[in-house]
Amino acid sequence: MIGRLSLPTSKRNFNRYRIAPLPSRIAALASGGLDSSVMVAELARSYRQVFPVYIRSGLAWERAELRTLRKFLLEVTNSRIQPLTVLSVPMDDLAGGHWSVTGRGVPGYRAPISSNYLLGRNLSLLTKAALFCAFNRVGELAIAPLESNPFPDTRPEFFAALSRAVQLGVGLKLDIRSPYAGLTKADVVRRSRGLPLCLTLSCAQPVGLRHCGKCTKCAERIAGFRAAGIADPTVYVRRAGVRM
Numbered sequence: 001m002i003g004r005l006s007l008p009t010s011k012r013n014f015n016r017y018r019i020a021p022l023p024s025r026i027a028a029l030a031s032g033g034l035d036s037s038v039m040v041a042e043l044a045r046s047y048r049q050v051f052p053v054y055i056r057s058g059l060a061w062e063r064a065e066l067r068t069l070r071k072f073l074l075e076v077t078n079s080r081i082q083p084l085t086v087l088s089v090p091m092d093d094l095a096g097g098h099w100s101v102t103g104r105g106v107p108g109y110r111a112p113i114s115s116n117y118l119l120g121r122n123l124s125l126l127t128k129a130a131l132f133c134a135f136n137r138v139g140e141l142a143i144a145p146l147e148s149n150p151f152p153d154t155r156p157e158f159f160a161a162l163s164r165a166v167q168l169g170v171g172l173k174l175d176i177r178s179p180y181a182g183l184t185k186a187d188v189v190r191r192s193r194g195l196p197l198c199l200t201l202s203c204a205q206p207v208g209l210r211h212c213g214k215c216t217k218c219a220e221r222i223a224g225f226r227a228a229g230i231a232d233p234t235v236y237v238r239r240a241g242v243r244m
Helices: 034-043 062-075 121-136 156-170 185-190 216-228
Strands: 025-029 049-056 085-088 140-142 175-177
Touching: 025 034, 025 121, 034 049, 034 062, 034 185, 049 062, 049 121, 085 121, 121 140, 121 156, 156 175, 185 216
Parallel strands: 025 049, 025 140, 049 085, 140 175
Antiparallel strands: none
16 A cells, blocks of 8 residues: 655645744843853843843753852843743763863863863753743844854854754744854953952852862953953952962
8 A cells, every 4th residue: 555645845834833033032041151141131231031041961060150140140130131041951971971070170270271162062052042942932042152262163154054953943043143252251351340240150160159260261260350451359269360
């Protein structure tokens, strides 16, 4: 018995699966770090609704990040910033022995920024955040890599390809934005005046909510404040200026 012939994929009508985003809505991947926290606050100046999204992956510093992010959002009172959404994309089943999960062998103060690369990090985070956007009819998604991030998943080509995949796969035309791609850490510090940067966390091995002061992420943060010529409000276990 011959079954029914199906139309080639290219000729099927997928219009019924299209998701129409609501106007002036944007989601933002918020890690609790300096860059993404400033980005969330800045987006609220241009959009009626900003949806901060934190995604747990099983990394060693996430508990401290999330606590810090909640404090920052409470301090930055803006009705345009929506309640924080916390999602999960566990990666510890794949990278259980990696320093980002174990907290052992964290790249040191003088290590290159490239040592912070986590395989598939932006792919996994943006995929989950894109599904959040589809469920909530949000047509834009922001992420905050800087010009110093040399990773393959921070390239415009990657963001464009992922946007296209989202449109093909779930019917949402999603604009993935990286507004800080051409900025340095010092640039972000300079444009953050009035924001509680003491309630941001950029550290791979925090002690409670304090920065360790000896990892690559702390080094980048310290250098950013110095280059910006702005006093650093961060509490470090080992103070900036002490030989690391």
